[in-house]
Amino acid sequence: xxxxPPATPSRSTWADWYLPAAVLAAIxxxxxxxxxxxxxxxxxxxxxxxxxxVFFRDALMDFPESASDPKGYAVRYYAQYPALGLVVWPPFxxxxxxxxxxxxxxxxxxxxxxxxxxxLLGGIYAYRIALRTHGREVALISLAILGLAPVVxxxxxxxxxxxxxxxxxxxxxxxxxxxxxxxxxxxxxLACLFAAFAALTRFDGIMLLPLFLIRLTLDRRFGVLxxxxxxxxxxxxxxxxxxxYLFTWQVYRTGIETAAVxxxxxxxxxxxxxxxxxxxxxxxxxxxxxxxxxxVVLGIGVSIWFRRSGTRPHVALIxxxxxxxxxxxxxxxxxxxxxxxxLAVFAAVGIVEVARLxxxxxxxxxxxxxxxxxxxxxxxxxxxYVRGNKAAAEYVVANSxxxxxxxxxxxxxxxxxxxxxxxxxxxxLWVLRGDKALYAVMSDPHGKYEEYAKTDAEVLAVLHKYDxxxxxxxxxxxxxxxxxxxxxxxxxxNNPDRFEFERVVHYDSNHHIYRHGRLEIYRKLDRNPEATxxxxxxxxxxxxxxxxxx
Numbered sequence: 001x002x003x004x005p006p007a008t009p010s011r012s013t014w015a016d017w018y019l020p021a022a023v024l025a026a027i028x029x030x031x032x033x034x035x036x037x038x039x040x041x042x043x044x045x046x047x048x049x050x051x052x053x054v055f056f057r058d059a060l061m062d063f064p065e066s067a068s069d070p071k072g073y074a075v076r077y078y079a080q081y082p083a084l085g086l087v088v089w090p091p092f093x094x095x096x097x098x099x100x101x102x103x104x105x106x107x108x109x110x111x112x113x114x115x116x117x118x119x120l121l122g123g124i125y126a127y128r129i130a131l132r133t134h135g136r137e138v139a140l141i142s143l144a145i146l147g148l149a150p151v152v153x154x155x156x157x158x159x160x161x162x163x164x165x166x167x168x169x170x171x172x173x174x175x176x177x178x179x180x181x182x183x184x185x186x187x188x189x190l191a192c193l194f195a196a197f198a199a200l201t202r203f204d205g206i207m208l209l210p211l212f213l214i215r216l217t218l219d220r221r222f223g224v225l226x227x228x229x230x231x232x233x234x235x236x237x238x239x240x241x242x243x244x245y246l247f248t249w250q251v252y253r254t255g256i257e258t259a260a261v262x263x264x265x266x267x268x269x270x271x272x273x274x275x276x277x278x279x280x281x282x283x284x285x286x287x288x289x290x291x292x293x294x295x296v297v298l299g300i301g302v303s304i305w306f307r308r309s310g311t312r313p314h315v316a317l318i319x320x321x322x323x324x325x326x327x328x329x330x331x332x333x334x335x336x337x338x339x340x341x342x343l344a345v346f347a348a349v350g351i352v353e354v355a356r357l358x359x360x361x362x363x364x365x366x367x368x369x370x371x372x373x374x375x376x377x378x379x380x381x382x383x384x385y386v387r388g389n390k391a392a393a394e395y396v397v398a399n400s401x402x403x404x405x406x407x408x409x410x411x412x413x414x415x416x417x418x419x420x421x422x423x424x425x426x427x428x429l430w431v432l433r434g435d436k437a438l439y440a441v442m443s444d445p446h447g448k449y450e451e452y453a454k455t456d457a458e459v460l461a462v463l464h465k466y467d468x469x470x471x472x473x474x475x476x477x478x479x480x481x482x483x484x485x486x487x488x489x490x491x492x493x494n495n496p497d498r499f500e501f502e503r504v505v506h507y508d509s510n511h512h513i514y515r516h517g518r519l520e521i522y523r524k525l526d527r528n529p530e531a532t533x534x535x536x537x538x539x540x541x542x543x544x545x546x547x548x549x550x
Contacts, residue, residue: 019136019140020123020124020127020139020140020143023140023143023144023147024120024123024124024143024147026144027123027143027144027147027148028116028120030148030375030378030379031116031119031147031153031156031157031382034153034157034378034379034382034383035153035156035157035158035382035383036383036385037108037109037112038385038386038387039108039385039386039387039388039389039390039415039419040108040111040158040159040414040415040418041384041385041386041412041415041511041514042158042159042160042384043160044411044412044414045085045160045161046158046159046160046414047083047412047413047414047415047417047418048083048084048085048088048089048414049085049089049093049094049097049111049159049160049161050097050108050111050159050414050418051081051083051084051085051414051417051418051421052084052085052086052089052091052094052097052098053094053097053098053100053101053106053110053111053114053159054081054098054101054106054418054421055074055077055081055084055086055094055098056091056094056095056097056098056099056101057097057098057099057101057102057106058077058098058427059073059074059077059098060098060099060102061102074086075546075547075548076548078537078546078548079430079535079537079546079547079548079550080427080430080431080535080548080550081417081420081421081431082417082431082432082433082436082537083413083414083417083418083431083433087248087251087252087541087542088252088255088541089161089202089203090199090200090201090202090203090205090244090248091200091244092168092197092200092201093114093118093161093164093201096114097110097111097114097159100113100114106421106422107422108159108418111159112159114159115156115158115159115160115163115164116156118163118164118167119156119163119167121167121171122163122164122166122167122170122171123143123146123147125167125170125171125173125174126142126143126146126170126341126344127139127140127142127143128174129170129173129174129177129313129341130142130143130341130344130345130348132174132177132178132181132310133177133310133311133313133314133345134308134310134345134348134349137348137352138345138348138349138352139348141347141348141351141352141367141371142341142344142345142347142348143344144371144375145288145292145344145347145348145370145371145374146340146341146344148371148374148375148378149287149288149289149292149340149344149374149378150286150287150288150289150374150377150378150381151286151287151288151333151334151337151340152337152340152378153378153379153381153382154334154378154381154382155334155337157382157383160334161201161202162202162334162337163337164201165198165201165202165204165205165338166337166338166340166341168194168195168197168198168201168205169194169198169205169207169208169211169338170341171190171194171197172190172191172192172193172194172195172197172198172208173191173208173211173313173317175187175188175190175191175194176191176212176215177215177313179191179224179230180215180219180221180224183224183227185228185229185232186229188224188227188229188230188232188233189229189232189233189236190233191233192230192233192234192236192237193233193236193237193240195208195212195237196236196237196240196241199237199241199245200240200241200244203256204324204325204335204338206324207320207321207323207324207325207338208320210319210320210323210324211316211317211319211320214315214316214319214320215312215313215316218312218315218316219312251542252541252542254540254541254542254543255442255540255541255542256541258442258447258448258541259328259330259443269330269331271327271328272326272327275331276325276326276327276328276331277326279331280322280325280326280331280336281322283331283332283333283336284296284343286333287333287336287337287340287343288340288343288344288347288374289373289374289377291369291370291373291374292343292344292347292370292374293347294350295346295347295348295350295351295354295370296343296346296347296350297350298349298350298351298353298354299345299346299347299348299349299350299351299353300346300350301350302349302350302353303346303349308349313342314341314342314345314346315342317338317339317341317342318339318342318343320338321336321338321339322336322339324338347370351366351367351370352367354366355367383510384509384510384511385508385509385510385511386412386415386507386508386509386511386514387507387508387509388505388506388507388508388509388517388518388519389412389415389416389418389419389519390415390419390422391505392416392419392472392503392505392519392521393416393417393418393419393420393422393423394419394423395503395505395521396420396429396470396472396521397420397423397424397429398423399470400429400469400470401469402424402428402429403469404467404468404469404524404531405429405430405431405432405466405467405468405469405535405550406420406429406430406431406432406468406469406470406471406472407431407432407433407434407437407463407466407468407470407471407472408431408432408433408434408471408472408473409433409434409435409438409471409472409473409474409485409488410434410472410473410474410477410478410519411474411477411478411479412474412514413433413434413435416431416472416519417431417433430535430550432466432468432535433537434473434484434485434488435482435485436537436538437452437453437462437466438451438452438453438459438462438484438485438487438488439451439452439453439482439484439485440452440538440540441480441482441540442540442541444479444480445480445482447540448540449482450538450540451483451484452484452538453484453487453488454484454487455487456487456490456491456494459484459487459488459491460491460495460498463491463524464526464528464531465528465531465532466531466532466535467524467527467528467531468524469523469524470502470521470522470523470524471492471499471521471522471523471524472519472520472521472522473485473488473489473492473519473520473522474517474518474519475489475517475518475519475520476517478513478514478517479513492520492522497525498524498525498526499522499523499524499525500522500523500525501520501521501522502521502522502523503520503521504518504519504520504521505518505519505521506518507519533549533550534547534548534549535547535548535549535550
């Protein structure tokens with residue numbers, strides 16, 4: 001592919017902003033109606049992202065106590081509310097989320113609005129990049145395709161990290177491109193700063209390193225790396241990211257290596273598995289739909305044939321995404337969301353070419369058809385909800401003495417823990433997890449599974465040791481049939497003299513996995529006046545246990 005650098009864009013006009021604002025508003029409305037606000041649940045990860053935001057909010061409210069011993073504070077908080085994503089994910093999004101919660105409250109809605117703000121920022125930067133490289137027409141159409149793409153609907157409607165990370169990547173990419181074109185020092189610093197934010201949102205934000213190297217190679221401009229403002233920006237990025245990455249590697253190396261080399265779920269392949277090289281391209285129709293995929297192929301062909309200027313940034317984004325994710329053992333369509341903005345640009349180029357062939361009278365029809373069809377796929381696949389953990393948590397908090405902990409066992413334990421914290425603002429109640437006290441799992445049993453209570457007597461001994469006032473179990477086991485979890489449920493059922501069945505909360509859900517689920521709430525009748533105060537939690541990713549005294 002041959003390409004010439006894009007010309008420096010002229011000053012922005014009013015049309016450059018009210019038209020994309022209208023497109024962004026239409027996208028926002030479609031997402032709002034397609035994604036009902038319910039309770040966090042998506043992939044289980046969402047519950048951790050929301051609860052980690054609450055942790056940052058509470059740490060801010062507990063300052064300076066939380067700052068005097070940050071490690072001790074975090075360990076104790078996790079022992080009380082074991083549903084955090086600390087170390088598993090970098091902290092930037094959760095810190096922003098926590099700040100918002102300090103102002104607007106710890107609701108799920110607050111977390112969703114923070115996600116929406118990142119989504120808006122990502123859309124603005126995607127438009128600005130496409131406006132710079134291809135002009136207003138392609139920029140507007142690509143923005144619509146991007147905002148309505150199925151993979152964006154699937155991740156922007158929940159509190160997940162993919163869209164915030166994409167927003168940071170696009171921000172860094174825009175300022176990097178503008179620096180190459182205009183050599184303004186502030187763009188060099190901003191590019192590096194947003195690159196640091198991307199790397200501190202998700203670990204795969206480091207894909208910006210190959211992206212920048214590819215772009216410099218295509219333009220043969222490695223000399224810019226020696227400029228003063230670039231060196232300053234790089235220094236700032238290193239200061240922000242390197243200490244955290246070194247700390248994470250030190251404490252969470254086991255979890256990182258397992259995820260990268262062998263994977264933690266049954267769909268995992270292995271590091272540099274041959275399947276991965278074609279799996280990621282095969283995800284494109286799932287990410288943007290078949291019509292848009294065809295338009296992407298056409299757009300790439302048109303760009304090559306006519307040697308269109310401005311394609312280099314988008315080629316680099318696609319190549320960097322491919323290079324970043326192909327080696328790892330857990331291929332997934334949402335991992336490669338980073339190349340979707342570039343795919344949207346090529347799809348726009350392709351459909352614009354079709355529109356020109358159709359003439360001025362009919363040219364808008366293929367554009368409208370592609371955008372509407374792409375959005376239709378996204379809307380159809382969005383809107384999943386689960387409700388029930390809030391009601392169960394509020395019941396337990398309202399009826400608990402607060403002197404004894406509560407134990408929860410289920411796929412959505414994080415949502416239950418979040419609503420316990422919400423219903424107990426004084427933070428008196430402690431929550432135990434069945435998959436910490438009785439057994440342990442790394443992501444799912446295919447990653448790693450260990451049992452600590454292998455008989456009914458051992459289950460009873462653990463329950464006697466911790467003496468929870470309430471025990472809440474998800475019925476049936478919705479994702480995995482785990483022996484230790486089944487044993488717990490049998491013990492509760494077969495010992496009515498010790499565990500009184502008190503209430504059931506049925507899930508209200510349109511998701512096939514959770515539609516027939518329920519939460520059964522038992523009260524432990526016999527007391528252990530010498531119950532342990534020490535809560536010990538095995539963390540397989542750390543390779544050790546952490547604990548605190550309640």
